[in-house]
Amino acid sequence: MRRDVLTGEYFTEGDIACAEGAIAAGCRFFAGYPITPSSELAEHMAARLPEVDGVFIQMEDELGSMAAVIGASWAGVKSMTATSGPGFSLMQENIGLAIMTETPCVIVNIMRGGPSTGQPTKSGQQDVMQAKWGSHGDYEIIAVCPSTVQEMFDLTIEAFNLSEIYRVPVIVLGDEILGHLTEKLVIPQPEEIEIVERRKPPIKEGYSWFKFNPASIPAMASFGEGFKVYATGLTHDETGHPDMSPETQTKLVKYLCDKVRKNADRIVKYKEIMLDDAEIAIITYGSPVRSALSAVKRARKEGIKVGLLKLSIVWPFPEKIVKKVSEEVDTVVVLEMNYGQILREVQRVAGLERVKFLPKFGEDLHKPGEVLELVRRCKK
Amino acid sequence: MKSTIKYAAAHPLDPYLRKGMIPHIWCTGCGNGVILNCFIRAVRDLNIDVNKTVVVSGIGCIGRITGYINMDSFHTTHGRPIAFATGVKLAKPELNVVVISGDGDLFAIGGNHFIHAARRNMDLLVICANNFNYGMTGGQYAPTTPLNAKTMTSPYGNIEHPFNLVHLAWASGAVYVARWTTVHVTRLLKSIKKALTKKGFRFIEVISPCPEVYGRYNKMGDALEIIKWLKENSVIQHFTDPSKAEIELGGKITVGEFVEKEKPVYNDLILHLKRRIKEKLEKEGKRTLVKI
Numbered sequence: 024m025r026r027d028v029l030t031g032e033y034f035t036e037g038d039i040a041c042a043e044g045a046i047a048a049g050c051r052f053f054a055g056y057p058i059t060p061s062s063e064l065a066e067h068m069a070a071r072l073p074e075v076d077g078v079f080i081q082m083e084d085e086l087g088s089m090a091a092v093i094g095a096s097w098a099g100v101k102s103m104t105a106t107s108g109p110g111f112s113l114m115q116e117n118i119g120l121a122i123m124t125e126t127p128c129v130i131v132n133i134m135r136g137g138p139s140t141g142q143p144t145k146s147g148q149q150d151v152m153q154a155k156w157g158s159h160g161d162y163e164i165i166a167v168c169p170s171t172v173q174e175m176f177d178l179t180i181e182a183f184n185l186s187e188i189y190r191v192p193v194i195v196l197g198d199e200i201l202g203h204l205t206e207k208l209v210i211p212q213p214e215e216i217e218i219v220e221r222r223k224p225p226i227k228e229g230y231s232w233f234k235f236n237p238a239s240i241p242a243m244a245s246f247g248e249g250f251k252v253y254a255t256g257l258t259h260d261e262t263g264h265p266d267m268s269p270e271t272q273t274k275l276v277k278y279l280c281d282k283v284r285k286n287a288d289r290i291v292k293y294k295e296i297m298l299d300d301a302e303i304a305i306i307t308y309g310s311p312v313r314s315a316l317s318a319v320k321r322a323r324k325e326g327i328k329v330g331l332l333k334l335s336i337v338w339p340f341p342e343k344i345v346k347k348v349s350e351e352v353d354t355v356v357v358l359e360m361n362y363g364q365i366l367r368e369v370q371r372v373a374g375l376e377r378v379k380f381l382p383k384f385g386e387d388l389h390k391p392g393e394v395l396e397l398v399r400r401c402k403k
Numbered sequence: 404m405k406s407t408i409k410y411a412a413a414h415p416l417d418p419y420l421r422k423g424m425i426p427h428i429w430c431t432g433c434g435n436g437v438i439l440n441c442f443i444r445a446v447r448d449l450n451i452d453v454n455k456t457v458v459v460s461g462i463g464c465i466g467r468i469t470g471y472i473n474m475d476s477f478h479t480t481h482g483r484p485i486a487f488a489t490g491v492k493l494a495k496p497e498l499n500v501v502v503i504s505g506d507g508d509l510f511a512i513g514g515n516h517f518i519h520a521a522r523r524n525m526d527l528l529v530i531c532a533n534n535f536n537y538g539m540t541g542g543q544y545a546p547t548t549p550l551n552a553k554t555m556t557s558p559y560g561n562i563e564h565p566f567n568l569v570h571l572a573w574a575s576g577a578v579y580v581a582r583w584t585t586v587h588v589t590r591l592l593k594s595i596k597k598a599l600t601k602k603g604f605r606f607i608e609v610i611s612p613c614p615e616v617y618g619r620y621n622k623m624g625d626a627l628e629i630i631k632w633l634k635e636n637s638v639i640q641h642f643t644d645p646s647k648a649e650i651e652l653g654g655k656i657t658v659g660e661f662v663e664k665e666k667p668v669y670n671d672l673i674l675h676l677k678r679r680i681k682e683k684l685e686k687e688g689k690r691t692l693v694k695i
Contacts, residue, residue: 026684052494073680078493078673083519087486090479090516094459094490097477102494120480246475246491247498249454253421253470255478264424264470 027075028213037175037201038063038105040208041131042071044179045103047216050129051077052102054091056084056110059143060199061133064105085110089117089130096126097252099221099245101183105131107199108141111150111157118192119158122279124254125190125233125243127221129182132194133202134360136385145386146199148309148360154194155338161276163283165290166194166338170312172206178335184219185290189282190240196337198360200310200388224250233263235278237285283339291341295348297323298330303401304348306369307358308334311389315358318394327402340368349373354401356381358389419443419453421473428467430538432618432626434585434611435465438532441588442503443472445595456499457491459484461508464539465532465611468503482513485520488527496670499599500526506533506547510566514546521575521604523669528598528605531568534613542616549652553620568608569661570645578603580645580662584610586633587658594660603668610637610656621652 028047042064045053053068055061065081072079078095082088088104095102106114111132121128136142137149150157154166165185167178175197182193222242224230227249234241244250257265258272283290297319298304305315312333322329332348334341345368349355355373357366360383370378381397383389420443429435446453453474460469462481469476475498479487484502492500502509509517509531520527536554537543543556544563551560572580579601583591591609598605612618612629623629633656641659648657 052490054490073673073677074684076677080489080493082486082489083515086483087489087516087519090483090486091490091493093479094477094487095494096490098457098491098494098498100494102490116480117483120483124477245495246457247455247495250475251421251454251473252475252477255470256480257478262423 025213028210028216030210030212033208033210034205035172035208036063036203036205037169037172037197038133038203039067040172040175041105041179041195041197042067043210044176045129045183046071046075046077047176047210048180048183049101049218049220050103050183051075052092052095052100053077053079053104054082054088054095054102055104055106056082056088058107058110060135060202061105061107061131063202064131064133085113086116089114092128093117093121093124093126096128097246097254099247101127101221103129103131105133107133107135108137108150109139111153115153115157119160119162120256121192122158122162122164123256126192127186127190127243128192129179129186130192130194131179132196134196134198142385144199146310146360146388147385148196148198148364149385151196151337151359151361151364154196161280163191163280164194164338165189165191165283165336166196167292167336168196168308168334169201170309170333172201172204172208174335175201176208176210180216180218181292184217187219187221188240189286189290190243191283194338196309198310231261231263233259233261235261235274237278237282240282287339288343290336290339291344292335293341293344294333294335296331296333298332298348298351301328301330301352303327303329303354303356303398304332304352305329305356305358305394305398306332306334306345306348308337308365309360311358311360314389314391314394317391318398321391321395322398327398329398334365337365342372345369345372349377353377354379356397356401358394359383360385360388416440416443416447419447419473420471424470427471429464430615432612432614432629433464434534434609435468435532437585437588437591438465438503438530438609438611439468439471441592441595442501442530444592445599449596449599451499451599455497456501457488459488459491459500459502461504461513463505463508463537465503465505466508482508482511483516484508485513485516485527485529489520489525492526492670493673502527502529504531506531506535506568507537507545510546510568510571518571518575521572521577521606524576524578524603524666525669526602526604528607530595530607530609532611533568533608534611534617536613536617538613538616542620549650552652554617555620565650567645567649569648572606573645573662576604576666577606577662578664578666579605581606581660582608582610582648582658584633584637584656584658585612586630586637603666
């Protein structure tokens with residue numbers, strides 16, 4: 024029996040489903056620092072990774088965790104870390120390094136309420152913009168947003184695959200509710216799981232693993248294979264060597280952004296639920312999807328034509344579908360456990376007038392009744 | 404910055420350098436070249452497989468060294484080379500992983516990673532170029548700047564007590580600790596060779612002249628005068644008490660080996676752990692920690 028993919032049905036929590044998804048995706052290195060509410064993920068990796076010939080290390084802080092994850096990835100091993108708000112802030116420094124050196128890796132942020140120490144044991148979605156803009160400089164990133172324990176498994180695999188394809192750090196934006204929520208998880212047979220393996224450079228001599236073409240992202244060389252890799256956080260040309268010229272900076276930054284922007288249609292992932300005849304569309308992601316789904320079902324029973332657009336990937340922002348849906352309805356309702364982050368993106372695409380918003384400031388997930396009430400008011 | 408230098412003849416160390424990256428950015432009289440030279444000579448003398456050696460650096464003048472060494476190399480963020488190197492060594496244990504960085508990088512912003520990698524006995528060789536200040540940013544005081552020394556941020560004289568790096572390395576658990584200056588070329592080379600053949604967390608501090616910045620503010624004269632000063636003021640004493648090897652402005656500098664010992668290496672402990680789990684899995688046919 025395989026020890027990496029534990030095929031079967033389980034009743035387990037989101038943090039553990041995420042860890043199992045990572046192992047199934049081929050993750051064999053985890054570096055992290057304990058923080059509520061993501062510690063269960065690290066604990067599970069500490070128990071599981073040695074079983075599958077992987078390595079778990081508890082680092083001295085999140086700065087070091089993120090640096091170690093990048094080091095392991097350049098050594099050729101799929102690697103990840105998991106944290107929550109304050110730890111995510113500390114990781115931003117080396118998330119920037121991963122972006123600059125195009126290092127595939129996965130960062131799980133089980134969000135809690137902030138700012139600062141905030142609400143360690145409560146839920147929130149206040150780091151969505153930080154996931155996009157947290158490190159300095161211009162860049163694009165990919166962020167997946169699960170809303171069930173099953174998706175904590177599935178979308179973590181997706182996160183690893185996307186990070187290999189686009190050579191970009193991918194953020195899994197979970198939240199405390201999801202991390203600690205226990206529900207059904209089905210781990211499929213290994214052959215049913217699609218895994219993107221690390222691509223190897225075709226040749227050794229004269230090969231560059233930095234080529235600024237968003238349509239063809241080069242395979243990455245690993246340490247110890249005779250490539251004499253050199254990578255730097257400095258602005259570099261296509262040989263990977265430092266070059267401070269404005270031309271190189273322009274080419275590099277455009278490429279780092281465009282490899283996500285120009286491939287956005289391939290990356291984005293969403294679900295349209297009961298939107299065909301909808302007059303009102305709820306747009307949300309993560310745990311609030313659960314409340315939204317319940318509200319939509321109840322509203323439909325009352326004859327209100329409401330549907331749901333569930334965003335499974337928020338970065339790159341799925342502009343096209345949000346535009347399409349918002350044009351087809353009278354009113355758009357955004358639900359988030361923050362004071363308006365993805366809201367701004369929706370407003371940018373759908374316009375200010377038709378967008379209603381129901382914020383939650385942490386701990387308190389939207390109650391289906393509250394969402395229903397807002398939908399009823401939109402109907403009037 | 405592409406080289407326009409014409410090479411008269413091949414230098415024996417050329418294969419160890421990325422020639423397209425030369426000339427280097429370092430100032431005349433800087434000690435970093437000596438460190439680069441000693442490191443690649445040590446690798447050559449020991450006939451170490453350059454394809455299985457990774458050099459990691461941080462930010463600062465010496466941080467550029469990874470661009471010049473023709474081996475797998477990575478120029479990380481400020482203070483993080485040891486943490487990055489930890490990830491490399493754990494993911495691919497067969498690699499020799501060497502960190503070469505500066506005193507500000509390793510002991511101010513990266514101090515936490517240094518003490519913890521030493522505590523774990525991570526299998527890394529760390530070489531620190533100590534020039535007593537932040538040279539690249541224009542000469543500000545560092546955690547190694549001696550009391551009363553002048554820098555751009557201690558214009559009236561430094562009022563902070565410096566770290567004694569060999570003492571810190573000893574206290575943190577390093578299995579090999581040495582200090583040399585760039586004047587002690589032969590001894591430094593020998594020391595790097597010794598460290599490269601040992602396992603565990605190994606630390607070599609190299610006192611390195613910074614004539615253009617630190618030397619200028621402290622009126623130490625030109626590069627030659629600083630070299631002469633280092634030669635006359637360093638005292639070779641092996642295995643002395645590292646706590647007594649503090650460096651004071653204008654004082655003598657104790658150099659030599661301070662620690663050489665054996666202690667279980669982190670990677671070996673991981674191997675042992677994995678073996679234990681594997682045996683149990685095979686014997687009992689089930690996993691030990693069943694949370695799922």
